[in-house]
Amino acid sequence: MRRGPFRDGAFTSALHEPRTAVVLGRWLGAALLVCFLTGLTSHLLQDPPHWLAPRLPSRPVDGYRITQGLHVISGIAAIPLTGAKLWTVYPRLFEWPPARSVLHALERLGIAVLVAAVLLELCTGLLNTLQWYPWPFPFRQTHFWLAWLAIGGLLIHLAVKAPLVARHWRARSTPAVAGRRGFLTAVGAAVGAVTLTTAGQTVPWLRAVDLLAPRRPGQGAGGLPVNRTAAQAGTVTVPTDWRLVVDGPRPFRIGLAELRRLPQHEAVLPIACVEGWSVSARWGGVRVADLLARAGAPPGAAVRVTSLEAEGPYRVSELPAPYAADPLTLLALRVDGEELSADHGFPARIIAPNRPGVLQTKWVARIEVLA
Template identity: 65%
Template sequence: MKPHVSPPVFTGRLHDPRTATAIGRWLGAAFLVCFVTGLISHFMQHPPGRLILPSRPVWGYRLTQGLHIASGIAAIPLLLAKLWTVYPRLFTWPPVTSLRHALERLSVALLVAGALFELATGLLNTAQWYPWTFSFVPAHYAVAWLVTGALLLHLAVKAPEIRAHWKRHASDALATERRSLLRALTAAVGAVTLTTVGQSLTPLKNLVLFAPRQPDHGPQSLPVNRTAAQAGVGRVHDDEYRLVVTGPRPYTLTLAELRALPQHEADLPIACVEGWSRSAHWSGVRTADLLDRAGAPPHARVRVVSLQLRGGYRVSELDRTHARDPLTLLALRLNGDELHPDHGYPARLIAPNRPGVLQTKWVTRLEVLS
């Protein structure tokens, strides 16, 4: 006969429902912000159907993507603390006692696995390190929905217990210890936020310790995700460059002719999906002027084609709102100087409220789409 094995005994006083609920409130808020801003980011990069996205406010994507990364990083210590409070329940016996208990276990398994996947892959994406073979964007997007569904199921199953322990202030014997734990957790969340959020909130840039980007480090005081060498773009000679604009009245411009056109200026941010952002002063030719010369109708979309040979986002599309916005430029200069090759010399797209991956560099074609 096999000897009876007793489940482990946990003596920690804060492995209790009230502590789990208190931390869960914060974690739920972080997940909500991260999920909503993640949806915004996904739809701005991959608009469903013919969805027309707004070009204003110019800082819209900078704000939402900065919140997405900041809330995701803040969720890491919150999730670890939440798991610490509840992990003794993994050892309860028997493992399943009812249908409700089985649903709870299922929701927890999906929620924990999905949340760890989202936070880990999202954090590695900010560093542009991909130690996996699957495509990050579709996997991250799909698992976000899985986590959301598991969270809703978990909340539905645990609603009575959550309701019983929802009050912010408690008078039980563990109140002092619980407050100390929550203060320490607040300090941890504040520390990871302050030492990373400066990559998008530039007034805090001097506090950046752990973010992979400094907002003013790079050619012309602007970070670069993909250099010209990484994109397979060699030296572009001025006399060989041509900008081709298709449409009812197609035409081709040399770089000298492009520079001779009326130049306009705009202060616009580059805001990347990795969370960093930086405003800069751009000057160049309005895309609306180039489209008018080609006879493009006001509602036309535009395909922007790059000289780059390697990497994603060689081609992007401008919807009519962005294409006709007077702040959308085919930029030739950055912060008063010619574009650095890593910033897209001789010409790059810059548009308001648009993800950095879609601000196409080394532009060689503008194709008017019907």
């Protein structure tokens, strides 16, 4: 007789047991925690609350490159770990009766929310690395709140399961199960394989095995990948009389020829994008701090940068005071010794250390000093 959706004995593998689940849970929990913390860092750098913006650090130079690279690496590693963990525990998901008490029903509801949030978070995050958005809701905001739902559900689940986890935390406290070591080794190998073949889009010394990553650094105009081309942004044609507007206590306009005659500086800085890829280049141009000094900006002033783009979510960005004052923050006119191409922001773009690529505004039209 059926007592639930499956007959008795439907789950025959000995690996559907607590010790295997605890080991996989440790690995998966570590990946999700790293993914959550680095994702929170990215969110705060992209959209800081007003009290945090003046305190955001512009150093280390590669800070965002490292944290966002870890975010995508840990997120991709969590995908096979989640599959293995769900395979191990899925007989429990179909236990019968589905709810034995109110507390048991609440526990199972929490597990359902946790599993749904983690799967949706990993799925949308992976598709974001491909820049494919087959859904009607905004990705960044949804991804942010799903992360809180997933991490909250995880903490509640750990609190409920703490006694069981404690009993099976150490190998010597549980009996040996045939095939456990081989299964865990296979899962570890799968995680290692997807990590090694995707992390090269961020980690330079792994680029030789960068086989599955959605982006290959070194490809694109001037050897730099481009997320948003001039054609996509609608800025293919730059006005022949283009002049940068610098708005401050002493506002001025300045053309490209005069910008080239100002003191020029170079900095090796990465373009690091939210999709997880990054690549460094040698940028040349005028320090933003020098332009602000000429405009009479007070010390500690933040900056609003406006692009020639007609529309787009990042057409306008803000440079908090630490970035605006950093001597490495440039209004770049060149990259690797060559004039900027249209896709890289000709005639001028912002390049700053420890900053998401979407905020490195291209096709700059206006720099405005903020109070």
